[in-house]
Amino acid sequence: MRLTLAIFLFISAPVLAQRTDAGLKCKYSGTDFIYDCVIRLSRGGEPLSGAQVSVGADMPSMPMAHSIKPVKARPGTKPGEYEARLDLEMQGEWAVKLRISGPVRDRVVKKVRFD
Amino acid sequence: MDEYAIGVLTNIGLFSFVALSAWLLLVAGELSFGQQAFFGVGAYAAGICTAMLGWPLPLAALAAMALGAAAAALVGLPTLRLRGLYFAMATLAAAEMLRILFELFHWQIALGDERIGPDGTQGFRGIRWMFERGVEPLDFLAIVWILLIGVMVIFLRIENSRLGATLRALGHDPELARSAGIDVDRLKLGVVAAGGALAALGGALFAHHNTYIEPRNFDIMLGVHSLAYGLIGGLGTVFGPLLGVVLDIGVLEATRSLHGYRMIVFGGLVALLLVFRPRGLLDERAVHWIKSRL
Numbered sequence: 314m315r316l317t318l319a320i321f322l323f324i325s326a327p328v329l330a331q332r333t334d335a336g337l338k339c340k341y342s343g344t345d346f347i348y349d350c351v352i353r354l355s356r357g358g359e360p361l362s363g364a365q366v367s368v369g370a371d372m373p374s375m376p377m378a379h380s381i382k383p384v385k386a387r388p389g390t391k392p393g394e395y396e397a398r399l400d401l402e403m404q405g406e407w408a409v410k411l412r413i414s415g416p417v418r419d420r421v422v423k424k425v426r427f428d
Numbered sequence: 429m430d431e432y433a434i435g436v437l438t439n440i441g442l443f444s445f446v447a448l449s450a451w452l453l454l455v456a457g458e459l460s461f462g463q464q465a466f467f468g469v470g471a472y473a474a475g476i477c478t479a480m481l482g483w484p485l486p487l488a489a490l491a492a493m494a495l496g497a498a499a500a501a502l503v504g505l506p507t508l509r510l511r512g513l514y515f516a517m518a519t520l521a522a523a524e525m526l527r528i529l530f531e532l533f534h535w536q537i538a539l540g541d542e543r544i545g546p547d548g549t550q551g552f553r554g555i556r557w558m559f560e561r562g563v564e565p566l567d568f569l570a571i572v573w574i575l576l577i578g579v580m581v582i583f584l585r586i587e588n589s590r591l592g593a594t595l596r597a598l599g600h601d602p603e604l605a606r607s608a609g610i611d612v613d614r615l616k617l618g619v620v621a622a623g624g625a626l627a628a629l630g631g632a633l634f635a636h637h638n639t640y641i642e643p644r645n646f647d648i649m650l651g652v653h654s655l656a657y658g659l660i661g662g663l664g665t666v667f668g669p670l671l672g673v674v675l676d677i678g679v680l681e682a683t684r685s686l687h688g689y690r691m692i693v694f695g696g697l698v699a700l701l702l703v704f705r706p707r708g709l710l711d712e713r714a715v716h717w718i719k720s721r722l
Contacts, residue, residue, distance in 0.1 A: 422640035
């Protein structure tokens with residue numbers, strides 16, 4: 314394993330400058346607390362395809378108590394589009410966390426209200 | 429190790445900081461429902477330092493700890509005159525005031541084509557110091573646990589020192605401790621400040637793990653849980669709050685199939701435990717029993 318304490322060096326330069334933009338739309342699947350979500354990723358205005366996207370979520374008021382196990386998103390129908398099914402514990406506002414790996418590595422958090 | 433397991437272990441480590449800070453006050457005889465506020469102070473302070481001011485994380489974490497200690501001392505100065513439930517209520521009120529201040533706190537700067545910084549109820553995005561330096565989740569887990577073990581070693585040394593005995597005496601009977609020549613007010617203020625610094629360190633790491641924080645992360649739920657960790661795990665040893673966090677997260681993870689009802693199940697288990705073991709699983713008697721057999 315890389316020497317983790319190396320990151321504690323006081324001088325270290327960022328390795329990522331450009332950030333990933335993410336759009337997220339979720340709709341009720343018809344089963345309680347289960348939602349089908351479409352994620353649109355882009356970088357520098359261009360759709361980001363071929364990435365591995367893991368989707369997790371937690372409730373802001375208790376991130377540890379109410380969280381869901383991350384699921385892997387599958388590629389969607391359009392470039393830069395991914396789909397994932399979220400099985401939440403309850404309705405309300407959730408912080409949906411996208412962990413992106415593959416051609417780029419990034420992490421995006423989106424706040425979504427599930428009703 | 430898969431991403432989920434790393435996440436669970438990281439959460440256990442992160443919440444152990446705030447659990448230890450609440451435990452420290454419990455040992456000194458004070459019930460605080462407000463440690464989540466200093467966790468929040470640390471998260472915001474460290475986030476501002478790295479994301480907006482460009483400081484390195486270690487410096488930001490130190491600044492967060494100093495600010496957490498100062499905020500806790502500021503809350504402690506007027507509230508430590510109170511006793512028992514009155515102190516508990518005062519800490520809760522102070523924590524809620526701080527949370528509302530986070531909701532009113534707007535300070536953003538332009539970095540490239542986006543604005544970074546606290547944006548009231550919308551939260552604070554882009555705390556990416558760790559992430560932008562390519563720190564993998566497993567690396568971050570190691571950092572959290574190295575720091576946590578370091579804190580626990582310090583606590584263990586204190587526990588076996590004169591200061592530890594003084595703290596226990598203070599927790600059992602402050603008047604008796606005062607009559608034995610202990611400067612109770614000063615010691616309690618020191619404990620409160622140390623608890624604030626510790627919670628703030630946890631908050632600083634939490635903010636950088638999450639990359640996003642918002643005022644609701646630091647509400648009463650976290651305060652109740654952090655206090656419960658010490659009470660469940662036990663007040664007899666520094667391992668108590670850690671055991672509390674492991675049991676809490678373990679039970680919550682094991683009862684996932686119960687969906688939203690699992691918090692009710694968990695609450696019931698905590699209530700039962702506190703009826704039968706009011707000072708937690710690893711209380712003073714249990715610790716003495718274990719030590720006598722080692």
